[in-house]
Amino acid sequence: MDMPNMRAPKNEATGTSGQSFVKGEFEELGWGAVPNPEHDLGTDLWLMARDENRFDMGALVGAQVKTGASYFKSAKTDEGSGEVVGWWYTEEDDSHFDYWSEHTTPHILVLRDTKSKTSHWVHVTSDTIQSTGKGNKILVLASQTVDESNRDALTAVATSPSKAVSLDGSAWGSSWKVPQSDRLRYALMAPRLIAPHPNKGQVVTNATEALAMLVQGRFSELRDVVSTAARTTSETVTDADSWLWELFDAIWSWAVSGDLSKLGALSEAVDQQYLVAGVVARAAALIEYGRSEDALAAVREVEFRECLGAVNIAWLKSHEARCLLELGHLEEARDLALEVQRLRVLAPNDPTAGALVAVTTTLVFDVSGFGRSDIGELIQSIDTSTRWWRSQTIAHGLEKHFDGEFKAWGRDSSTTWAAVDTVWTSLRTAALLAGFSADHGGWRNAMSLLARRDIMKASVTDTAKMLECLTDLLRAGAKKELVLAVRKLSDAGPVEPLVILLGRLELESTSRSCLASALAFVRYAGDFAEVTDADRHATWLLSSLANPEGLRHRPKPTFLIETNLLQSLGGVMRSVSPTMKRRVMDHLMSLPAIDDQLIAKDYGRIVALVGNDQWSGEDLTRLSVRNGDNWELQDDIDGVLATNKPDFRTGLLSKIKQGDLTALGNFGKVTDLPDDAAEAAISHLETSIDNQVKQARRGMYGLGGPDLGHALVVLNAWHSDVARWDAVVALLTEPNAHESHILGTLDSLGMVAKQVPEKEKLRLRPLLETIAQRPADERDTAFTWTKSTSQSAARLALLRLFPGDVTDSMMLSLLAGTSIDREVAATIAGERSMTGDHNLLFSMATDQVLQVRGAAIVSLTKCAASENASAETSAMICKLVARGGPLTAKQVSGYLLDMPDNEARSFLLGSLAAHPSSLVRAQVAAGRANDG
Numbered sequence: 001m002d003m004p005n006m007r008a009p010k011n012e013a014t015g016t017s018g019q020s021f022v023k024g025e026f027e028e029l030g031w032g033a034v035p036n037p038e039h040d041l042g043t044d045l046w047l048m049a050r051d052e053n054r055f056d057m058g059a060l061v062g063a064q065v066k067t068g069a070s071y072f073k074s075a076k077t078d079e080g081s082g083e084v085v086g087w088w089y090t091e092e093d094d095s096h097f098d099y100w101s102e103h104t105t106p107h108i109l110v111l112r113d114t115k116s117k118t119s120h121w122v123h124v125t126s127d128t129i130q131s132t133g134k135g136n137k138i139l140v141l142a143s144q145t146v147d148e149s150n151r152d153a154l155t156a157v158a159t160s161p162s163k164a165v166s167l168d169g170s171a172w173g174s175s176w177k178v179p180q181s182d183r184l185r186y187a188l189m190a191p192r193l194i195a196p197h198p199n200k201g202q203v204v205t206n207a208t209e210a211l212a213m214l215v216q217g218r219f220s221e222l223r224d225v226v227s228t229a230a231r232t233t234s235e236t237v238t239d240a241d242s243w244l245w246e247l248f249d250a251i252w253s254w255a256v257s258g259d260l261s262k263l264g265a266l267s268e269a270v271d272q273q274y275l276v277a278g279v280v281a282r283a284a285a286l287i288e289y290g291r292s293e294d295a296l297a298a299v300r301e302v303e304f305r306e307c308l309g310a311v312n313i314a315w316l317k318s319h320e321a322r323c324l325l326e327l328g329h330l331e332e333a334r335d336l337a338l339e340v341q342r343l344r345v346l347a348p349n350d351p352t353a354g355a356l357v358a359v360t361t362t363l364v365f366d367v368s369g370f371g372r373s374d375i376g377e378l379i380q381s382i383d384t385s386t387r388w389w390r391s392q393t394i395a396h397g398l399e400k401h402f403d404g405e406f407k408a409w410g411r412d413s414s415t416t417w418a419a420v421d422t423v424w425t426s427l428r429t430a431a432l433l434a435g436f437s438a439d440h441g442g443w444r445n446a447m448s449l450l451a452r453r454d455i456m457k458a459s460v461t462d463t464a465k466m467l468e469c470l471t472d473l474l475r476a477g478a479k480k481e482l483v484l485a486v487r488k489l490s491d492a493g494p495v496e497p498l499v500i501l502l503g504r505l506e507l508e509s510t511s512r513s514c515l516a517s518a519l520a521f522v523r524y525a526g527d528f529a530e531v532t533d534a535d536r537h538a539t540w541l542l543s544s545l546a547n548p549e550g551l552r553h554r555p556k557p558t559f560l561i562e563t564n565l566l567q568s569l570g571g572v573m574r575s576v577s578p579t580m581k582r583r584v585m586d587h588l589m590s591l592p593a594i595d596d597q598l599i600a601k602d603y604g605r606i607v608a609l610v611g612n613d614q615w616s617g618e619d620l621t622r623l624s625v626r627n628g629d630n631w632e633l634q635d636d637i638d639g640v641l642a643t644n645k646p647d648f649r650t651g652l653l654s655k656i657k658q659g660d661l662t663a664l665g666n667f668g669k670v671t672d673l674p675d676d677a678a679e680a681a682i683s684h685l686e687t688s689i690d691n692q693v694k695q696a697r698r699g700m701y702g703l704g705g706p707d708l709g710h711a712l713v714v715l716n717a718w719h720s721d722v723a724r725w726d727a728v729v730a731l732l733t734e735p736n737a738h739e740s741h742i743l744g745t746l747d748s749l750g751m752v753a754k755q756v757p758e759k760e761k762l763r764l765r766p767l768l769e770t771i772a773q774r775p776a777d778e779r780d781t782a783f784t785w786t787k788s789t790s791q792s793a794a795r796l797a798l799l800r801l802f803p804g805d806v807t808d809s810m811m812l813s814l815l816a817g818t819s820i821d822r823e824v825a826a827t828i829a830g831e832r833s834m835t836g837d838h839n840l841l842f843s844m845a846t847d848q849v850l851q852v853r854g855a856a857i858v859s860l861t862k863c864a865a866s867e868n869a870s871a872e873t874s875a876m877i878c879k880l881v882a883r884g885g886p887l888t889a890k891q892v893s894g895y896l897l898d899m900p901d902n903e904a905r906s907f908l909l910g911s912l913a914a915h916p917s918s919l920v921r922a923q924v925a926a927g928r929a930n931d932g
Contacts, residue, residue, distance in 0.1 A: 018067025018112035019044050022119050025146040026063075029154075030054045036062075042099045043107065049158035051310050051346055052151065059158035060105050063121075064096075067112040076139060086120070086142050087111060092135035100124035106157050111140050119146040123157045156345040182350070184244070184277045185315065187212035188436040189352040190386050203236045207244030214252060215432050217425030226252060243269050247278055254285045255432055275302065276312045283319045284435035287326065288447070290475045292511045296323035311353045314340045318356045318438035321363055325440065326511040328555030330367045337363040352437075355386040359439045390433045390442065394449065397426025401453060423453060440513065448478035455485055460494060467497040474501070474521055477514040486524040491887035492850050495916045498525040503533045507540045512555035519568040526571030528886075528916045534575035541569045542587055566602035573609040574918035585610055585619060593628030600630035607636040612643040620644055631662075639666040653677045659684025661706040670718050678715055679722035685712040686727040696736040709745030716760075717752035725760045732767040739790055746771070746793035753800040761801050768794045768801075792820040799828045806832060811840075819849040826852060830859020838863065845880045854888040857881055861892045861908060865899040874904045878911040886917050893923035897930065 023033040023045055032048030043062040050056050066089065074088040089109060091097060100107035101124050110121045122128060122140045129136050144150055178186050178193055187194045191212035196204075198218065204210050204225050213222055225231050228249075231240045239245070250262035263282045269275040279302055286295035299320045302308075308316075317336045324333035337360035347353035400422045427450040434442030455469035466489070473482040489498055502525055510518045522529075522537050529537070544551055548561045573584070588607060594600045615623070623637050624645075642649040655663035656673070657680035664681060667673060673681075689708050695701065709731050716723035731737055731745060749756065749764065756764075771794035799806050806828055814825035826844050829837040841863075844856035857880050863869070864877050881892050893912050899905050905927075912924050 018114070019065045021067075021117070022063065022065050022110050022112060022146060025119055029146075029148065029151060032056075042096050047158075049155055051155070053307075053310070055309055057155070057158065057346065059155075061154075061158045062100075062103060062105050062107040063110050064100065064107065065110045065112055065119075068114060071111045072113060084142055086139045088137045089122075089140055090132060090135060090137040094136060097124065097129050097136045097138070101126050101129060106160050108154075108157060109138065109140065110146065120144055121146060121150075121154075123160070152342060152345055159345055159348050181273055181309070182311070182352070183208050184211070184273055185312065185352050188215055188277060188280065189355055189433065190389070191215040191433075192389060193351070205236055206239045207242050207248050210248050211244065211251065214248065214255065215429065215436070217429035217432075219256060219425065220420055222252075243267065243271075243274055247274070247281065250278075251281050254281075255428065260285050260289065272308050273312060276308060276315060280315060280319055280436060280438075283323065284432075284438075287322065287440075288431075288435060288443070288475070290511065290514070292323050292326040296320065296327065299323060310346045311343060311350055311356070314343050314353065314356050315438075318359055321360060322438045322440050325363060325367070326513060326555075328512050328553075330556055334364055334367050337361075351385045354384045355437045355439070358384045358387060359437055362439075362441060386433070386437065387439075387442070390430050390446075393426050393433070394430045394446065397423045397430070398449070400426065424450070427453065444476040444478065444513065447472050447476040448481055451476065451478070452481055452485075463494055463496045463500075466494070467500055470497050470501050470521075471504075474505075474517050475514055477517050479517040479520050482517050483520050483524055486521060490524065490527065492885040495528045495886055498528045499530065499916060502526070502529045502537075505537070507537060512557065515555060515557050516559050516564065519564045522568040523571035526568070526573075526575055527918050529572050529575040529918075531575060531577050534572040535577050535580045538569060538572055538576050538580050538584065541565050541572075542583065545569075545587070560598070562599050563602055566599065566606065570602065570605050570609055573606060574922055581610065581614065585614070589619065589622045589626075593626070594633055595628065595630050597630050597632055600633035604633040604636035607633070607640060610640075612640055615640055615644060624648070635662045635666065638663070642666045642668065656681050659688070661685075661708075661711055664711065665706075670714055673715075673719070675719055675722055678719040682712065682715050682719070682722060682724050685715070686724050689727040689731050692741060693730050693734045693737065696734050696738065696741070699736065701738045701741075707741075707744035709742060710748045713745055713748040714752060717748075717755035720755070720757060723757075725763065729763055729767065732764070732771065742771075742790055743793055746790060746797050750793070750797040750800040753797070756801060764801070765798070768798045772798060789820065792824055795821075796824045796827060799824070800831065803828075803832055819847075819852055822847065822849070822852045823855045826855035826859055829856075830862055842876075842880075845884070850885060850887060853884055854891055857884045857888050858891050858895055862895055862899065865896060865902070865905040865908060867904070868902040869904045871903075871907065874907045878908065881908075881911070886915075886920070889915055889920045890917060890923070893920045893927070897923060897927045 019035060023035065026033040026045075026047050030050045030052070032050065034046045034048075036043050036046055042064055044065045045063040047061040047063055048056060049059040049061060071089060072087050074090065076085045076088060077083060078085055089111065100109065107124050108121045109124050110119050112119050120140050120142060121144050122138055124138060129138050131137075144153065146154075183194055187208050188211065195209055195212035195216055195218070198221070204213065204222065210222060210225055225234065225237060226249075228245070231237045231245060234240065246262075246266060250266055253259040253262045260282075263278075263285050266278050266282070269278055279298055282298045283295040286292070286298060299316055302316055317340050321333040321336040321340070324330075324336065340356055340360040341364075343350075343353040343357050404423070427446055430446035431443055431450060434440075434446055451469040451472035455466055455473075458465040458469065470482065470485060473485060486498065489495060501521070505518060505521065507515075507518055507522070522541075526534065526537070545562065545565050548565070551557060551561050569584070573581070576584070584606065588603065588610075591603070594603060620641060624641055626634075626637065629637070638648075638652070642652055649667060652660075652663040652667050653674065656667060656677045659681060661681075664670070664673075670678070685708055689712065692702070692708060709728060712724075712728055716725055716728070728745065732742060746768070749768075771790050774791055799810075811825055811829070814821045814828075822844065826841060829841050829844075838860070841856045841860045845853050845860065847853040847856065857877070860877050860880065864874055869877075881889055889912055892908070893915075896905055896909055909924050909927050912920050915921055915924070
């Protein structure tokens with residue numbers, strides 16, 4: 001019997017073959033594809049998303065396939081080029097569109113073109129569906145094909161419907177389920193999701209939880225598991241033999257004791273996930289110790305990464321990018337950071353992945369240059385749960401710090417038993433979290449906070465702690481904070497940490513983010529450098545000045561290279577050897593004309609630091625023939641020439657007569673100035689001050705430049721026959737005169753008080769009294785770069801102009817006032833030398849405020865030198881100078897230069913001959929040379 005001829009419908013064959021082709025295309029991508037023949041209500045295929053390494057992502061996509069030319073008839077074309085953009089798919093019934101868009105599993109519509117053998121797709125969402133009035137339509141883009149070029153877009157569809165579980169607030173431990181394979185990474189980057197809650201009193205059961213607690217800074221809770229013996233005998237620890245405990249011990253030694261040896265000696269981990277954590281910990285520790293190249297080598301030891309999983313691979317790439325950025329390889333770092341961005345779609349609900357995306361987004365933003373990146377995207381990317389947790393940790397530590405400071409201020413005498421240094425543990429935790437997350441900016445911030453807190457808390461005798469804090473500030477690139485700390489120690493001591501760090505510092509191997517800090521450190525601490533260290537730094541600085549392009553190429557700093565190099569060179573100029581100083585001088589004279597004002601200013605400072613007596617006749621000739629330099633450099637060269645060449649000094653008189661204040665400064669002592677030149681200069685100054693006063697009345701201020709009032713007071717004082725005091729009176733009378741315009745005038749009035757005519761003193765008196773009584777907040781004092789105030793300067797000028805008015809009552813008032821008032825009292829006590837003032841000064845020499853005790857010690861020194869005090873008194877003053885700090889020593893040695901030669905002065909100078917400050921030693925040498 002013949003079988004009947006049965007033929008399937010044509011559209012069925014087309015549809016089935018289309019589904020098969022689409023299934024094959026997804027399988028070529030490595031995705032799993034399963035037909036859905038029995039329950040097809042709008043889903044032809046179930047697609048299981050996998051990454052490029054074929055790791056299943058646990059994400060599912062439904063696909064509806066439409067095959068044939070009929071689905072490509074309604075094309076949408078570009079209005080300009082006429083090219084096909086895509087095709088409209090339309091249905092009059094809403095049911096399918098509603099099913100696809102509202103399904104808990106994301107769905108795509110696939111149009112299969114049998115002619116081109118190409119499949120085009122679109123993610124069906126409420127946003128992509130458009131109403132036609134009689135139904136709905138959706139545009140299937142020609143560019144969205146099922147192939148490798150659209151892998152990331154398809155992955156984004158697979159992960160799009162999942163709603164991220166909120167990690168805000170009190171989410172901790174069991175409220176968030178972490179896959180077993182990810183727990184170690186979470187322990188280091190999001191430890192609150194692994195560690196048992198501290199309020200539950202749970203015991204440590206395994207190394208992963210212990211690591212999480214360690215990263216949280218819960219050191220006291222881990223005391224029962226910090227030794228191998230304790231873990232072995234513990235009844236609660238379930239994995240005492242695990243390699244993870246070796247990692248725990250290594251991180252503990254680094255985080256708590258600063259010992260990196262165990263991290264470097266970790267045995268090889270069998271589990272690849274463990275391997276990544278060990279490498280990350282080692283890299284983070286090495287970066288913390290300024291060893292970026294070693295950190296990069298450690299990360300790159302992991303060569304075979306395909307089996308590690310997408311997030312772990314990105315974890316390594318993030319740390320590699322961090323190292324490359326520190327070494328100045330910006331393009332490589334940026335490329336790696338962009339690769340990490342794929343975690344947005346590969347692991348959208350993993351908080352550790354989100355942290356890595358945030359870090360690398362910031363890196364890309366930073367290296368792309370201003371205006372080249374989307375600031376909105378940056379803000380959204382860095383607003384992650386891990387970052388919020390870390391911010392809360394820092395806030396908790398700072399709150400505890402403030403609470404402690406307030407209790408100390410309130411003289412709280414209560415005792416807290418078994419107290420933990422919560423401030424330190426909080427800030428250390430923040431640094432560890434940022435380091436493990438490759439967040440270099442976050443690490444720098446946390447380390448800066450920790451170092452600042454510790455250096456403020458450190459005892460003045462704990463030089464090791466201060467050295468550690470200075471080193472951390474430098475490595476964290478905390479330039480402003482480091483400069484403040486250096487200035488503090490440079491003024492008050494101790495200076496040993498500065499000397500040691502100058503010896504350890506290697507500018508040539510300093511990483512990118514801390515190079516500016518390292519240069520600033522040399523600039524402000526260089527006065528205390530040993531000769532060999534000063535020469536070493538100066539050699540590198542000169543080499544870099546000769547080839548600044550080398551630094552521009554790598555490490556590619558963001559600051560002005562030449563300016564920073566020159567400022568650092570100026571910082572060590574007094575400390576270098578004569579041979580190195582000669583090299584610097586030769587470098588200066590070999591330079592072409594410098595027209596850049598900033599660079600000229602810095603070179604000018606180095607010229608001034610060489611010392612006027614260091615230039616040979618040949619040097620002076622070479623300097624005198626230079627041409628085309630900016631005035632900032634030329635002025636300092638003129639100063640050298642004026643000091644060493646009498647004819648050049650005489651030639652400055654014509655400039656002085658024309659009102660050139662720079663020429664006046666280079667001329668030297670104003671007492672040597674002829675009256676005709678002084679008269680001309682005074683006339684020009686009078687005119688300039690008149691214009692300054694007129695501008696002040698209109699609220700206009702020209703800040704910077706020469707101090708007109710100061711120059712006029714000095715000229716008037718020493719050239720009384722041609723003096724004009726009306727301009728000084730007008731300047732001090734004007735209520736709108738800017739603070740910076742009158743401070744120098746007030747200071748100079750006090751310094752030349754004995755030369756001011758009695759008539760002029762009486763004219764100035766009511767003006768000074770008005771200024772002295774002026775409320776401190778009466779006027780805007782912005783742009784005043786001084787710690788002094790017009791009130792205190794006026795008060796000191798009054799007391800110096802009218803020493804007979806200084807009563808015991810007035811002195812008591814000053815002593816009961818502010819620190820500035822006490823400083824004035826110490827200065828006056830040294831000048832009037834009344835009975836009992838010496839005892840007062842000895843008492844004030846122990847004042848807590850550096851400036852007050854410095855003023856008292858300087859006054860005692862002046863009295864001792866002028867009165868040729870006994871050896872016993874001189875010895876007592878020497879002890880006070882040593883306790884007063886480097887700033888006091890600098891002030892004392894400066895004042896001794898102009899004091900009469902006697903045994904007391906020689907004794908005091910001799911006590912400072914070996915001072916750590918090169919400036920002090922230079923002033924002592926100059927003082928001895930003046931004695932013949």
